[in-house]
Amino acid sequence: MYKYDEYDQQMVDARVAEFADQVKRRLAGEITEDQFKPLRLMNGLYLQLHAYMLRVAVPYGTLDSRQMRMLAHIARKYDRDYGHFTTRQNIQYNWIKLEDAPAILADLASVEMHAIQTSGNCIRNISSDQWAGAAADELTDPRPWAELLRQWSSFHPEFSYLPRKFKIAVIAAEEDRAAMRLHDIGIQIVEKDGGHGAAFYVGGGMGRTPMIAPLIKDFVPLDDLLSYTEACLRVYNRYGRRDNIYKARIKILIHELGVDEYRRQVEDEFAHVKSLGIDPPKAEFDRIAAQFAMQPLDASAPDVIDRTDPDFAVWVDQNVAAHKVSGHAIVNISLKPLGGIPGDASSAQIDLMADLAERYSHDELRVTHAQNIVLPHVRKADLFPIWQALDAADLATPNLDLISDIIACPGLDYCSLANARSIPVAQKIAQRFADPLRQRDLGELKLKISGCINACGHHHAGHIGILGVDRKGTENYQLLLGGSGAEDVSLGTITGPGFDEDGIVDAIERVTDKYLSERTDGERFVDTYRRVGMAPFKEAIYG
Amino acid sequence: MVEHLQADGEEPCVTLDAFLEQSNATAVRLESDEDARALIPFLDRLKLIEVAFPKFRDGRGYSSGRILREAGFTGELRAQGDVLVDQIGYLKRCGFDSFASEKDLNPADVEAAWSRWPEHYQGAADGAVPIWKLRHG
Structure with missing residues (x-):
């Protein structure tokens, strides 16, 4: 790295x-x-x-x-x-x-870390695929491009007082594990005629006006990556709305201008910006990329996993993903233990994960946008001792992408913007669906909770989303169905009137029961929803 | 060292509209919502362009500054308004070379804020050599 x-x-x-x-x-x-x-x-x-x-x-x-x-x-x-x-x-x-x-x-x-631009109306931390460099399905490692963008965007003199915050994601696989199209700029490294380039999706975001980023340019040569990004930002900095904080994100500018007009302005600006010589030479990219290249993993490592321990086998099936090198695997550590606070980890747990990474995962860890941790490069032969160590630290909950793998914002327990608490709702849902067999039967079900309309908990992108609102001084929870932050990106739809804290848990159970009765073989919750539509679920919820 | 220019004795800035109507003036003021590119045909005869920063959060003037320098403007480029110590470094990088702050800036603070950054990651309008170029010669 x-x-x-x-x-x-x-x-x-x-x-x-x-x-x-x-x-x-x-x-x-x-x-x-x-x-x-x-x-x-x-x-x-x-x-x-x-x-x-x-x-x-x-x-x-x-x-x-x-x-x-x-x-x-x-x-x-x-x-x-x-x-x-x-x-x-x-x-x-x-x-x-x-x-x-x-x-x-x-x-x-002292350990090459910082808090630079993690808030404010500037270009925020660049996000990426948590399986980068390890995923079996990636075209290339997207992180060297993300690092190039990190350096370019750090202390950028022109873009530090933007109309609003600005989030960029870079991925390089067809499977989108970074909610790329819900960013202000989503970049996908793609292949065309044997060469790599960048597809630019601009103007996505959640918040009170959720939008899926439209494609602005299907193939930007990688030599132009920074110039093109700079052109996208300059048009936004000059013309993004500053009269209303709720209309200041780039998605609103593009919505108001229209995609074609925004693209035309970016192309004009790019023609000029490209002449300024701001793109680093290939040698700089190569310098960065060389540091992400790993020692080759041993492809002859044993590919067989001893599944004698049934709890271990369940964890392997749910939380371990395919690595691009034979004999290796990607371990996903759930920070969603039953009754816990999604995304929280104690110092002892953080230390333990560091120890495991050093010993078993080529000294690398990843943080995921779903608030979990990844050990990206693990030998399959080491999975059992890793699981034992995680299990002893309450870090081996086998619920990756299941209903209890909940994304939740800090909510009214911490946040001054929140209208409602998120954490207790997440805990009650996890309790209601505590039976691991029941969770696995429900299959992939991404549940996301935000405690206010700003949508930090990604509720628009949940297969099931929950939005906490304030209704006449009491916490009220709206239910959304059918969102996705993945490559099948979509925005959830509100079912109808909201619920109180216990009512929302009951409503979710009626929704999942309806799914079980409607689904056909192999259908995930969101597939069934898309096939049958809102009506049967609404009927199940409200009668 | 940052200059704190006095308005005494200098030609007052005209508005962009006034300038475009009768362009004998050599000093013009650009509001934050005005298009800097409207001045590009006239840069040769302009001595001063004053860019308004009505609120420090309003960052449009940073783009205006760069656009004017990128178009070859060599006269004085002044940032006027809600200009704070911690913004002067970014303003200089965007091509500004004078500052008329509504705040009472302490020159020592300004100098300290600016001199803290020996290098910069990206190219801008101040001629600084970006770090990637320093790495590769």
């Missing part, structure tokens, strides 16, 4: 010094909270209901054991001994003191 050279380190160190100075000026009262806010936000520091929250960047979700251990250290030393992995492949800490923030950033910088 990518290692900093002296330039990268110097940038991060400068940022630590800068932020220490900004915090000092704020604590001394030299700058107001209003002036400090955009500065702290660009360093990932939010003011929440009870304390500051610090969001640490995990670029394209990749980290090594040393970095993972630092995340545990921060949880222990500066927070309440746990961290929360997020839907943007980052980690956030919910109980941070402002005066500790500079020291935390310095600790992060």
Whole structure:
């Protein structure tokens, strides 16, 4: 994976010094909270209901054991001994003191990490496929392109005061594991005539006006990747709406201009930007790509898994995925134990996952947008001891992509924007469907919960989505069906009137019962929904 | 060192509309929602372009600055308005070379904020050599 050279380190160190100075000026009262806010936000520091929250960047979700251990250290030393992995492949800490923030950033910088641009109206952390470099179905590893974009977007002088935040994802497989088309820019590395290029989807997003990004250009030569991205951003920075925060995302600009007009403006801008010489030479891409290239894995490693232990076999079937090299596998560690908080991990659990990565997974871990952790390069022969270690730490719940593998935002328990709690609802649903056989019978079922209309919990993209709203001072939960953040991307539809906290759990059970009675062989929940439509489900829910 | 220009004795800026109607003026003010490219035919005769930053969050002026420099403008490019210490580095990179802040900026803070960044990842309008070029010579 990518290692900093002296330039990268110097940038991060400068940022630590800068932020220490900004915090000092704020604590001394030299700058107001209003002036400090955009500065702290660009360093990932939010003011929440009870304390500051610090969001640490995990670029394209990749980290090594040393970095993972630092995340545990921060949880222990500066927070309440746990961290929360997020839907943007980052980690956030919910109980941070402002005066500790500079020291935390310095600790992060010592392991080539930072919190740069994890919030604010700038280009956020670049996200990617959590199985990059390991997936059997990928065209190439997308992360070198993501790293190129990371460097280009870091402290970008023109795009640090955009109309609104800006999220970019890069993938290189047909199977979309990164919700690529629900990003402001989704880039898919594709092949044409034997060469690779980038398909640009621009203007996707969730929030209160969810939109699936339309295709703006099917094949951008990779030598033009940064110029083309810069052109997309410049048109947005100049013409994106700034009069209304809820209409400021690029999706609204493209919706109002029309896809063809936006594309025309980008093409005009690109013709100019390409002449500026901002694209690095191939040698720079090669320098980055070489660092992601691994020692070749041993393709003659044993391919057989001893499935004697039935619990182990269940976990293998549910949480282990195919690796591109024979004899190897991708381990998905669920951070969704029964009754737990989706995405939370204690410092001890984080340390354990770091140890396993160092010992068994070529020192690599990934954070997924579904708030789980991945050990990407594991020998099949090592799966059993890995499972034993995970099981002992409550990290071996065999529920990947099942109904209890819930994405949930922090909700009203933490977040000052939330209208309703998300975590207790996630816990009640997991309890209701606690029987593992029942979960497996329901099959792939992506359930996502947001505690407000901003949709951090991706409810629009859930096969089943839940949106918490405030109705006359009480928490109310709307139910959505039929969304997807994958390659079959779609937006969920609201079923009808909302429910209270227990009512929503009952409603979901009526929906899954209806699915079981309607499904045909091999149909996932979302397939059945798409075939039979909303009406039978509505009938089942509301009678 | 950053200059803090005084308005005394210099030609006042005219609005973009006024400039486009009678273009004898050599100083023009561009509001944040105005198209910098409207000035491109006249850059040779302009001495000063003042770009408005009505709120520090309004980042349109950064694009205006770069567009003007990319089109070859060599006169004074001034950022006027809600310009804060921590934005001056980005403004300089986008081609601005003078700053008329409504805030009382401490020159030492401005200098410290700017000099903290020895190199930059990306090319912009300040002529700085991007890090990728330093890596590859």
